Amino acid sequence: MSESRTTATTKTAIAVLSQKGGTGKTTAVRTLADTFRRAGVSTLAVDLDPQGNLSDYFDLPPDVQPTIADVLSGRASAAEAIHDDLIPANLSLAEAELMLGGKMGREMTLRRALAQVPEGSYELILIDCPPSLGLLTVNALVAADRALVTAEAQYFALQGVEQAMEVIELARDSLNPNLQLLGVLLNLADMRTVHSREALASLRERFGEQVFDTAIRSSIAYAESAERAVSILDHRPDLGADYLTLAGEALARLPGFEDARRRVAGLG
Numbered sequence: 001m002s003e004s005r006t007t008a009t010t011k012t013a014i015a016v017l018s019q020k021g022g023t024g025k026t027t028a029v030r031t032l033a034d035t036f037r038r039a040g041v042s043t044l045a046v047d048l049d050p051q052g053n054l055s056d057y058f059d060l061p062p063d064v065q066p067t068i069a070d071v072l073s074g075r076a077s078a079a080e081a082i083h084d085d086l087i088p089a090n091l092s093l094a095e096a097e098l099m100l101g102g103k104m105g106r107e108m109t110l111r112r113a114l115a116q117v118p119e120g121s122y123e124l125i126l127i128d129c130p131p132s133l134g135l136l137t138v139n140a141l142v143a144a145d146r147a148l149v150t151a152e153a154q155y156f157a158l159q160g161v162e163q164a165m166e167v168i169e170l171a172r173d174s175l176n177p178n179l180q181l182l183g184v185l186l187n188l189a190d191m192r193t194v195h196s197r198e199a200l201a202s203l204r205e206r207f208g209e210q211v212f213d214t215a216i217r218s219s220i221a222y223a224e225s226a227e228r229a230v231s232i233l234d235h236r237p238d239l240g241a242d243y244l245t246l247a248g249e250a251l252a253r254l255p256g257f258e259d260a261r262r263r264v265a266g267l268g
C-alpha cells in the first residue's frame, strides 16, 4: 500500500471478520454500508466471500463481470470491478484463492489492488470476509486499517474472537503494522437468555472497552429483510436502530468522521 493512506478520511478500510460462520458479518457490512451512505459517507463494499452473500443483497445481474476474483487474479483492476459501489464475488473466488496460494506476495494482493482505487473516491471501504481465517481473510486484514470482529452471542463466542485476534496480530506483526482493532461486536444477541448475557460478560471481561456498547439484537426480521431485499433500516426501523447506534460508535472510533457521526445520529 502506498503511504498516501495516512490521510484519515480517505479510504479507511475496515475488514469485518469472524472465526466462525453465521456471526452476522455480511448483514453487518450490508447494513453499515447502508447507514454510512445515508449519512453521506461514500462507502465501497467489497465481497471477499466465495458464497457471494453480500453480492446477492445488491441488485446486480448474477453474472456481473469483473468480480473480486478477476481483481485478485490480475485480470481486472479494482476500479473496473466496482459496480454500484460494490466489488462483487461469486464461486469463482474459490478458484482464485487456490491460485493465489501459490504466488509470491499472496497476502498483499488485495492491498495492492485497493491502493489503485483513486484517492478521494471513497471515504470508507468495508470488506466482508468469508467464515474462515484463511488466505482471503488475511488479505482483508493486510488491506485494512481496522478490523471489526463479530461474535454470535453463544457459548463459544470468546474462543472464536480470541482466534480472530490472533490472526489480526499476525497480520499486524508481519505485513500491516498499522492495523488496529475497530471493535468487537456481539451479534444475534437475545439478552433475555443466559447465553447472550454470559457471552457479553466474557467478552467485556477479556476485551473491555474494545467491545462495542451496542449489541445487535437477534430477530427473525433479519431473515425477512434479506429475503425481501429491503434493508432492516426500512423493514424494521425499531431494530435497525441497533445499527445506527453501532455506526455512530464505529465512526466515533475513527479520526476525521465527527461530522458523519453527527449525521448518523440524525438518521434515527
Ligand SMILES: Nc1ncnc2c1ncn2[C@@H]1O[C@H](COP(=O)(O)OP(=O)(O)OP(=O)(O)O)[C@@H](O)[C@H]1O
Pocket: 018, 020, 021, 022, 023, 024, 025, 026, 027, 028, 049, 051, 053, 129, 130, 131, 187, 188, 189, 216, 217, 218, 219, 220, 221, 222, 223, 226
Ligand atoms: N441480528 C440478527 N438476528 C437474527 N438473524 C440475523 C441477524 N443478523 C443476521 N441474521 C441472519 O443470520 C444469518 C447469517 O447472517 P450473515 O449471513 O450476515 O452471517 P455471516 O457471518 O456473514 O455468515 P457467513 O459466515 O456464512 O458468511 C442470515 O440468515 C441472516 O439473515
Ligand SMILES: [Mg+2]
Pocket: 025, 026, 027, 049, 053, 054, 128, 129, 130
Ligand atoms: Mg457472510
